[in-house]
Amino acid sequence: MAKITMMNSLLSLVLVFFIASSSAIAGSDSPFIVAHKKATLNRLKSGAEKVSVSIDIYNQGSAAAYDVSLSDDGWSSEIFSIISGNTSTSWERLDVGAVLSHSFELESTVKSVFYSTPAVITFRVPTKAALQEAYSTPLLPLEILSDKPRENTFDLVKVIGEIWVISVGDFHSGAICVFGGNSIKGRCCKGKQEEALIIICQILM
Template identity: 75%
Template structure:
């Protein structure tokens, strides 16, 4: 089973491969944004959510008046501890990256679904503001009852580290076995004489 990070990287690679011809031939910014969150349980029945949003300009031209807005964090559930849920930059050069961080705190036990962050930017050749969206987050289980998962942690780490290598070697060995093993069906030499 692929981890959420692995799935996210696979989706990014597929997206870049699909859009690469358009990116390579266009003279405009191409904004790709990735939103991540991590949970930290504090001792006093509070859970802290650390959010980071990376914004990449994969295009060939600078994006101007770049603004990030992430208003999906409900004020009834979360309190802002540090940073802001919005940020702006004068420009984002072609091939560059900016990151934004903020921390929230929650005392409410819930499963929270966060919407993608919205990035707006201006292109010199177009009058209207352009929009891009970050990747969505997986549902966050705030203050969920978590069982300790120490029993098979070593196996999970080994599988995550070497699983794809073992799969590739297994496929090659199976292929070599199938190719090198003679067929046992249908030949004249295999028929019994009566």
């Protein structure tokens, strides 16, 4: 009971710290880029695995970002082939509170566990000469052509001083970042990261 109480207190402090940190960053006169990368696996009748990838880029800062470029080139050509779209694109600007979305589809006939790297977003800020860089949330390992049954789960995994809320449901993989805290694991019947966060908050608060 003491261990659970201590964990609840710690994660409550983590949530408060995250909200305070986000408010402080949003209050500065600069863009604050958050990118959410998702992948959906779909087994085709041909026996191949189709991977549908989508990346949403948000500007939660107080200034527009210009010359925004996205690159998600970490997909091995030995495992995947592109069947729709491109793994990179660009936009002229990303205004405050706006979102940019990009998607593409891959196909694989190679049974493997693939570790996708975060997508890279570069952009310019009028007050800075150097090109700015941001990264998307990572994906859970993708089990291509796996024989194991898939189920709805979410995990809080500590990664380099951060907690990643990661869900896998209906062949879906994605992540939302909350800074600080310890690792914890759980299960739910939901497939969306936002709903997993709500469940966690209801349990812990």
